Every structure is written in structure tokens, then in C-alpha cells.
Amino acid sequence: MMGRPILSRVDSEEVLVRARGLVKAYSTEPVVKGIDFDVRRGECVGFLGPNGAGKTTTINMICCFVSVGGGELEVFGQRVNGDARDIKRRLGVVSQENNLDPDLTVLKNLLVYGRYFGLPREHRLRRAEELLEFVQLEEKRDSHIRTLSGGMRRRLTLARALISNPELLILDEPSTGLDPQARHVVWQKLRALKRAGVTMLLTTHYMEEAAQLCDRVLIMDEGRIIARGTPQGLIEEHIGAEVVELYSTDPSHSDAMALLQGAADHVERAGDEVFGFFRRSESARALLPVLAEHHVVHRRATLEDVFLRLTGRELRE
Ligand SMILES: Nc1ncnc2c1ncn2[C@@H]1O[C@H](COP(=O)(O)OP(=O)(O)O)[C@@H](O)[C@H]1O
Ligand SMILES: [Mg+2]
Known part of the structure; x- marks a missing residue:
């Protein structure tokens, strides 16, 4: 066909x-x-x-x-x-x-x-x-x-x-x-x-x-x-290269959060999640060994990050 x-x-x-x-x-x-x-x-x-x-x-x-x-x-x-x-x-x-x-x-x-x-x-x-x-x-x-x-x-x-x-x-x-x-x-x-x-x-x-x-x-x-824009163009323009996610229900994570605050280009909190956005991959990678003992997700920036950055995280019902 x-x-x-x-x-x-x-x-x-x-x-x-x-x-x-x-x-x-x-x-x-x-x-x-x-x-x-x-x-x-x-x-x-x-x-x-x-x-x-x-x-x-x-x-x-x-x-x-x-x-x-x-x-x-x-x-x-x-x-x-x-x-x-x-x-x-x-x-x-x-x-x-x-x-x-x-x-x-x-x-x-x-x-x-x-x-x-x-x-x-x-x-x-x-x-x-x-x-x-x-x-x-x-x-x-x-x-x-x-x-x-x-x-x-x-x-x-x-x-x-x-x-x-x-x-x-x-x-x-x-x-x-x-x-x-x-x-x-x-x-x-x-x-x-x-x-x-x-x-x-x-x-x-x-x-x-x-x-x-x-x-x-x-x-x-x-x-x-x-x-x-193009999906990749929007990601580069609004977010950067990589994202580190930290789940902060445990109060002992405050030092990890402070680290993220210091190293990331932009930090966002949503409920028990903290997102660190990095323009350059190297800066995200440098942080990972320090965060190793925490529950951390490290990933590439996506169009979803762009969407949530621009339209916010509040529910639209
Ligand atoms: N036939 C309609 N009569 C009155 N209001 C409408 C009608 N269709 C949509 N709306 C309103 O227009 C707005 C935009 O709706 P819509 O175009 O369906 O948005 P989306 O597809 O992005 O969810 C909403 O606030 C919706 O309630
Ligand atoms: Mg619709």
C-alpha cells in the first residue's frame, strides 16, 4: 500500500x-x-x-x-x-x-x-x-x-x-x-x-x-x-540540554537540593519533585557523582519540559 x-x-x-x-x-x-x-x-x-x-x-x-x-x-x-x-x-x-x-x-x-x-x-x-x-x-x-x-x-x-x-x-x-x-x-x-x-x-x-x-x-x-519552532529548536531555546530530577520527600535531601540550586541553570520545584535544567550536558554530568546516593533521574531535555515551562504546572480542567 x-x-x-x-x-x-x-x-x-x-x-x-x-x-x-x-x-x-x-x-x-x-x-x-x-x-x-x-x-x-x-x-x-x-x-x-x-x-x-x-x-x-x-x-x-x-x-x-x-x-x-x-x-x-x-x-x-x-x-x-x-x-x-x-x-x-x-x-x-x-x-x-x-x-x-x-x-x-x-x-x-x-x-x-x-x-x-x-x-x-x-x-x-x-x-x-x-x-x-x-x-x-x-x-x-x-x-x-x-x-x-x-x-x-x-x-x-x-x-x-x-x-x-x-x-x-x-x-x-x-x-x-x-x-x-x-x-x-x-x-x-x-x-x-x-x-x-x-x-x-x-x-x-x-x-x-x-x-x-x-x-x-x-x-x-x-x-x-x-x-x-522545531521541536529541537524549542528545547534548545527554552530548556537546554539535560535535566536532573530529584525527589525530595526525605528531608535529608536538602543538601542535594542545595547542590542542584548551585549548579543548574534553572531550578523548578513541583510538589515533591525538584528539576534542575542544564544548558550544557557537562555541567549535569559533573553533578551526578555527588548526587549518587539520592534518588535522581538524569535525562535529556524534552518537548514536555518546554511545554510545562511555558504553560505552567497547574492543572487545567
Ligand atoms: N461550541 C462552543 N461553545 C462555547 N464555548 C466553546 C465551544 N467550544 C469550545 N468552547 C470553549 O472555547 C475554549 C477553547 O476550547 P477548544 O478550542 O476546544 O480548546 P482545546 O481544543 O485547545 O482544548 C474553551 O474554553 C471551551 O470551553
Ligand atoms: Mg480540543
């Missing part, structure tokens, strides 16, 4: 989504507060942000599911408002909520959805069979949706989004709520699509997923984009 491109691949700097000063309010209080971003053909862009940041609202405007509140939004070079049919026809969407038709079989879900795009039955059938193979659901083709696991439903939703060979694939939390096995299968599929040159815009709470998959990430918080 992956021998052939799943979506049409065009290498160019063509901008598929362009937002300038994009705004949205459902009531008087805006939830998207003037954001600028582009998505170019061939790239994978990740929207990260705590719950309520405005990621789904932004996606829903791109998909023409909700109206644009203000500012400019162009998708495929067309202003979003009014006639959305052409934009919708060229998009593939995996929504945050599963919205498969529970009354139809797996295959029928794909065929009926394909009809919406005006694809002839023969074409839909061939495409559906290919996609079922791609998402490893060939054996479930005649099963009903209610008999599928969460991971199978998500894979079917992905297949359904691909039925029309979309130019842009939009995925809103494609791996949320899945068990680790199912999540890793979804990631494999998304990596395969990326290798095939598919343009993707996705949101995720898994920083590992974003770091692996995304060429660029945008971090949103309270309706604004607060940081943007």
Missing part, C-alpha cells in the same frame, strides 16, 4: 493554510485571540496546548465547521466563509470525537463517506480496500462499529479521512484515550503518511508524538500562540 503515495505529493512552498490575526469568540469572551500561522504543503505542523487553549476551535475554523470570528483565514488560497464545499472536499479530518456511523459496517462507513466526495463506487471500493489494509482492518471489513476497540475505531476514522486523497490531513488528538499498543500503531500510521509526503496539521497532548512527527510546533495557551 505504502509503495504508492496515499496522497498526492507536491514539493513546494505552497501555503495551504494561512491565518493572520485569527479570532473566535463563542460568546463575548474570545477563545482564539488573534493568531498568525501558515501550514505549507508537505510539512507536519503540531498544535500543542493545555485543554481550553483554543486548538479545536482553530481546527474547526479551518475545517469550516464553525465560522471565522475575525481576522483572515485562507485554506487552499480561498477565504474561509461562505461556500466551503471546495475546501471541505480537499480536506481529510480526524475529529477529536469519534463520529463513525454506528449502524454501518467498517467497509460501509468508508463507502458511504466516499460518496460525499462524489467518488464513483468502483473507485471508492478499491480505495476502501487499500485503506483497510493500510490501517490493518481488512479482517474487520464486515464488522459493526460497536464491536471495534477504541484503537480500531481511531484507525478507521483515519482511513475514512484518507478516502478522498485529501491535500491536507487534519487530526485533532488522534491518539488520545488509546492504550499504549493502540497509540503506537496510530503513530506508525502517521509516520508512514509523513514519509509519503502528506501535509498534516495535528493536535496532541503527547509531546513524544509531536517531537517525532512534527516539523514545526506551535504552542497555544489561552487563545494565543506563545511559542513556535
Whole structure:
């Protein structure tokens, strides 16, 4: 299946989504507060942000599911408002909520959805069979949706989004709520699509997923984009190279904490944890023998460190 491109691949700097000063309010209080971003053909862009940041609202405007509140939004070079049919026809969407038709079989879900795009039955059938193979659901083709696991439903939703060979694939939390096995299968599929040159815009709470998959990430918080860059660029800019974590329930750890305070470029406390962030690996390593008798984790800095630094550690519920 992956021998052939799943979506049409065009290498160019063509901008598929362009937002300038994009705004949205459902009531008087805006939830998207003037954001600028582009998505170019061939790239994978990740929207990260705590719950309520405005990621789904932004996606829903791109998909023409909700109206644009203000500012400019162009998708495929067309202003979003009014006639959305052409934009919708060229998009593939995996929504945050599963919205498969529970009354139809797996295959029928794909065929009926394909009809919406005006694809002839023969074409839909061939495409559906290919996609079922791609998402490893060939054996479930005649099963009903209610008999599928969460991971199978998500894979079917992905297949359904691909039925029309979309130019842009939009995925809103494609791996949320899945068990680790199912999540890793979804990631494999998304990596395969990326290798095939598919343009993707996705949101995720898994920083590992974003770091692996995304060429660029945008971090949103309270309706604004607060940081943007490549995953590695953001890590270097905001965190540095390495992190030492210390668990400080034991009062005898105060000397270790003092050491960390003195040696790290930045120290953060959260409950019983203390994090020491190091711009240079050597400074972290020099400290390790001294901390050897304590419960210490030493690791590379990650996108999760960036996320928590920029959006804070308080719960967003
Ligand atoms: N249909 C809606 N009506 C009113 N408020 C909404 C609606 N959808 C989302 N919101 C509010 O808008 C804010 C942003 O939500 P959302 O875009 O879903 O964020 P995210 O996807 O980043 O979690 C939240 O405060 C949410 O409660
Ligand atoms: Mg959301």
C-alpha cells in the first residue's frame, strides 16, 4: 500500500493554510485571540496546548465547521466563509470525537463517506480496500462499529479521512484515550503518511508524538500562540540540554537540593519533585557523582519540559 503515495505529493512552498490575526469568540469572551500561522504543503505542523487553549476551535475554523470570528483565514488560497464545499472536499479530518456511523459496517462507513466526495463506487471500493489494509482492518471489513476497540475505531476514522486523497490531513488528538499498543500503531500510521509526503496539521497532548512527527510546533495557551519552532529548536531555546530530577520527600535531601540550586541553570520545584535544567550536558554530568546516593533521574531535555515551562504546572480542567 505504502509503495504508492496515499496522497498526492507536491514539493513546494505552497501555503495551504494561512491565518493572520485569527479570532473566535463563542460568546463575548474570545477563545482564539488573534493568531498568525501558515501550514505549507508537505510539512507536519503540531498544535500543542493545555485543554481550553483554543486548538479545536482553530481546527474547526479551518475545517469550516464553525465560522471565522475575525481576522483572515485562507485554506487552499480561498477565504474561509461562505461556500466551503471546495475546501471541505480537499480536506481529510480526524475529529477529536469519534463520529463513525454506528449502524454501518467498517467497509460501509468508508463507502458511504466516499460518496460525499462524489467518488464513483468502483473507485471508492478499491480505495476502501487499500485503506483497510493500510490501517490493518481488512479482517474487520464486515464488522459493526460497536464491536471495534477504541484503537480500531481511531484507525478507521483515519482511513475514512484518507478516502478522498485529501491535500491536507487534519487530526485533532488522534491518539488520545488509546492504550499504549493502540497509540503506537496510530503513530506508525502517521509516520508512514509523513514519509509519503502528506501535509498534516495535528493536535496532541503527547509531546513524544509531536517531537517525532512534527516539523514545526506551535504552542497555544489561552487563545494565543506563545511559542513556535522545531521541536529541537524549542528545547534548545527554552530548556537546554539535560535535566536532573530529584525527589525530595526525605528531608535529608536538602543538601542535594542545595547542590542542584548551585549548579543548574534553572531550578523548578513541583510538589515533591525538584528539576534542575542544564544548558550544557557537562555541567549535569559533573553533578551526578555527588548526587549518587539520592534518588535522581538524569535525562535529556524534552518537548514536555518546554511545554510545562511555558504553560505552567497547574492543572487545567
Ligand atoms: N461550541 C462552543 N461553545 C462555547 N464555548 C466553546 C465551544 N467550544 C469550545 N468552547 C470553549 O472555547 C475554549 C477553547 O476550547 P477548544 O478550542 O476546544 O480548546 P482545546 O481544543 O485547545 O482544548 C474553551 O474554553 C471551551 O470551553
Ligand atoms: Mg480540543
